[in-house]
Amino acid sequence: MIDFARLEEIRALAASYGATLVAATKTQPADILKELHAAAPEAIMGENRVQELLDKYSPDYEWHMIGRLQTNKVKYICGKVSIIHSLDRLDLACEIEKQAAKLGNIQNVLVEINVGEEATKGGVEPTQAQQFISSLAGFEHVRILGLMSVMPRLDDADKLQALYRKLRALFDDLKTARQSNLQMKYLSAGMSDDYKIALDNGANMLRIGRAIFGERGLNAQKV
Ligand SMILES: *Cc1c(COP(=O)(O)O)cnc(C)c1O
Numbered sequence: 001m002i003d004f005a006r007l008e009e010i011r012a013l014a015a016s017y018g019a020t021l022v023a024a025t026k027t028q029p030a031d032i033l034k035e036l037h038a039a040a041p042e043a044i045m046g047e048n049r050v051q052e053l054l055d056k057y058s059p060d061y062e063w064h065m066i067g068r069l070q071t072n073k074v075k076y077i078c079g080k081v082s083i084i085h086s087l088d089r090l091d092l093a094c095e096i097e098k099q100a101a102k103l104g105n106i107q108n109v110l111v112e113i114n115v116g117e118e119a120t121k122g123g124v125e126p127t128q129a130q131q132f133i134s135s136l137a138g139f140e141h142v143r144i145l146g147l148m149s150v151m152p153r154l155d156d157a158d159k160l161q162a163l164y165r166k167l168r169a170l171f172d173d174l175k176t177a178r179q180s181n182l183q184m185k186y187l188s189a190g191m192s193d194d195y196k197i198a199l200d201n202g203a204n205m206l207r208i209g210r211a212i213f214g215e216r217g218l219n220a221q222k223v
Contacts, residue, residue: 024209116152146186168202
């Protein structure tokens with residue numbers, strides 16, 4: 001069930017920062033997405049899994065892929081998602097280039113940064129980001145629109161804030177890079193537990209699940 005009061009609060013806050021709201025819709029059934037769209041037409045649907053995205057897909061909404069993406073599944077989502085948030089390796093970029101070229105499209109992407117340097121997480125290490133992005137310079141069907149990060153779960157607000165600042169500094173550095181397929185526009189970070197800290201520290205695209213839909217698994221039996 002959508003928490004409409006919380007949704008309104010989040011929409012107003014995002015709007016006051018000029019931030020884009022992506023709803024993390026994993027496990028939410030299609031009828032909930034319809035309700036969300038009616039209540040918040042500006043919200044983008046952010047899916048984690050290709051199969052789930054295809055099952056729920058409707059051209060009435062804007063979609064983003066926010067989860068880890070297997071190279072062999074790129075062909076199913078190119079042309080359906082306006083941004084892929086999770087570009088973190090060259091073979092994935094090559095496949096996106098190939099599939100977007102086939103469609104005659106340019107696929108927008110964000111480069112995922114493992115800012116917490118966690119072994120279990122995807123994403124490019126912060127120190128490798130610049131080099132990774134320059135390695136994509138020749139890709140004519142890939143447009144890099146910014147960075148994305150999944151922050152570590154930290155109880156220490158100061159440590160979390162420090163990571164956000166580090167991410168924002170990297171984003172600002174990359175803004176000065178001149179590369180024809182690079183436009184540093186979006187910094188996608190901030191989830192249900194930390195979106196206020198994220199906005200205060202330079203994120204301009206939020207990906208929010210539980211704060212809007214409640215805990216996953218409670219209302220998601222009908223996918
Ligand atoms: C689930 C998910 C989110 C949202 O998480 P919540 O804690 O439910 O807000 C954001 N980003 C990604 C990549 C996710 O998988």
